[in-house]
Amino acid sequence: MDGLLIACSFIGAYLIRFNQDFRLFISYFSHHGWLLPWAVGSGLLLLAISGWYRSLTRYSGSHSLYALLPRAAILTVGLWLIAWLNRGVMPPNSFWFLYFLLFTIGSIGSRIILRDLLRFQLGRVQPADQFRRTARRIPTLIYGAGRPGASLRQALQNDRRFKLIAFLDDDPRLQGRKLQGLTIHSPEKIRSLVEKHQIKQTLLAISTLSRHRKRELVDRLTECGLSVLTIPSLAQLASAEIVVDELRAVTIEDLLGREASSPDPELLGVGVTGASVLVTGAGGSIGTELCLQIHQLGARTLVMLEQTEFSLYSLEKVVSAQHQPGSELVPVLGDAGNKVHLEALCKRYAVDTIFHAAAYKHVPIVESNLCVGIGNNLRCTASVIDAALHTAVKRVVLISTDKAVRPTSAMGASKRVCELMIQNAAQQVAGSGQGPIFSMVRFGNVLASSGSVIPLFHQQIQAGGPITVTHPAITRYFMTIPEAVQLVLQSTGMAEGGDLFLLDMGEPVRIADLARQMVELSGLRVRDQQHPGGDIEIQFTGLRPGEKLFEELLINPMDQETRHPLIRRAREPQHASRDLAIKLDHLNRELNDWNDQGVISSLQQLVPEYLAEGKEAESQSANLGQGSEQMIDNKYTKTKN
Structure with a gap:
């Protein structure tokens, strides 16, 4: 096709130049016709050598078409040189311009037509199974x-x-x-x-x-x-x-959360970059993200402590895929509550910083397994504190939860006791003048965690429903796991000892509206009074034991700003060391006796604001009633003050 275009451009340039006067055309062509085979041969050779025929015509765009211009120019200049070297009668100067113009327009136009024909044909001809789909x-x-x-x-x-x-x-x-x-x-x-x-x-x-x-x-x-x-x-x-x-x-994850904030580089690497870091509960949702970000920040050694074999195996694969030269990864199978093992790890790997994320966090599970759940959370925290105090650890960060604020669940109460234990350890260090910097970070729900309601709703929608929500007015905060962990790491750089940091969780989301939105994003409709022919029903099952209607981050409303706009510092009450030790000893005896009621009583001594069996949630529900419906503007906006 290109050979024909070159020949037509050559002849057409003469015809246009002599205004279609065939006598002049024949006269000049008799002198210069020998250039035609040179034009065709050299043109095809140039296009082949320059890679013009390697591109796929049906995918060609403006860039590939523009690439023809320099080739056409080189072809025209080359043909002029051949004519000049022959030292015969040269074609008129206007011929060369017309030849260049005709060849360029013809080549580009023909390729556009051919490209569109190929695309049309490609759209019509498909494999049988693809056509059916x-x-x-x-x-x-x-x-x-x-x-x-x-x-x-x-x-x-x-x-x-x-x-x-x-x-x-x-x-x-x-x-x-x-x-x-x-x-x-x-x-x-x-x-x-x-x-x-x-x-x-x-x-x-x-x-x-x-x-x-x-x-x-x-x-x-x-x-x-x-x-x-x-x-x-x-x-x-x-x-x-x-x-x-x-x-x-x-997905619903695209709509929840908020715009990512830029991290403070001066805070982000404190206690991590170039340090030896140990993460407990490393295989969990928060633990995994901690390991990923700590590894990216260039920790000298990253000790990943996890008690579940498969979680540790999966974690090592994910983290090791992010190759960081000079960083040692140490996957360790073990229980964070084993004091001897934890202390040995801290000594062997000269641990500088511990991020304590290991805990039982599922409210209903801990509620029905009080002694095991509470015992595990307290034992692991005590083990971390002891290991830090008896080794050269410089920083300890406890990952806490908003459920520790005025808790209505045993899990929330146990996390509040863990906070008190960390505060007490910080007091001891302050009194002695040496030891690690202890701090805590408290935040709410994170998206895509193992305990998140979103995966459950996805499963219920795929099964055709119904979607189960505990209460029409129940609200929760949501934050992405990477953002939460990034803020945790930055809070470490601001810790002075005994600090309790609160993360700005954004706006609360009503769970019923979240469920409705997920149904609609699936291309379905909620079956309700307005749409009796809808696809999926939302059923309200009642608050579970220990479940709160809405979550809080503060016990004492007096909090302070920090240098980071999304991190605040709380000032909350704590026990005297001796008083805390006596109450913890009493709680341990009840745990060892497997006395659920005694455990609850001991927790209430340590956390006076703790009301067991969801009484607080029930009172919230009774007080709010239908009025809670009016507190929410819409699916995603904040509750009004």
């Missing part, structure tokens, strides 16, 4: 008519799964115009477009989209019965590197 193309909108939207539209040209109907964009300057053949509409026209074209889904293609704005958009789209797909990486959208196979449904 894509016989019904899904009517689809693209939300966002900027560069990412245009790139997504181009990437989907050959994809037979999507029948692209139109663009949506908030910019009034774009509305009514066309982009790659599709009209750009205002979002106000969503419902009319859905009804007219039976649209089923929307593709989000906006690179600068905050979580708050994404929540608003998803709410609006799901209310119209549309499923919503997005690209995993906003960086891909921003750079227009769209991979069609990476389109996925928007």
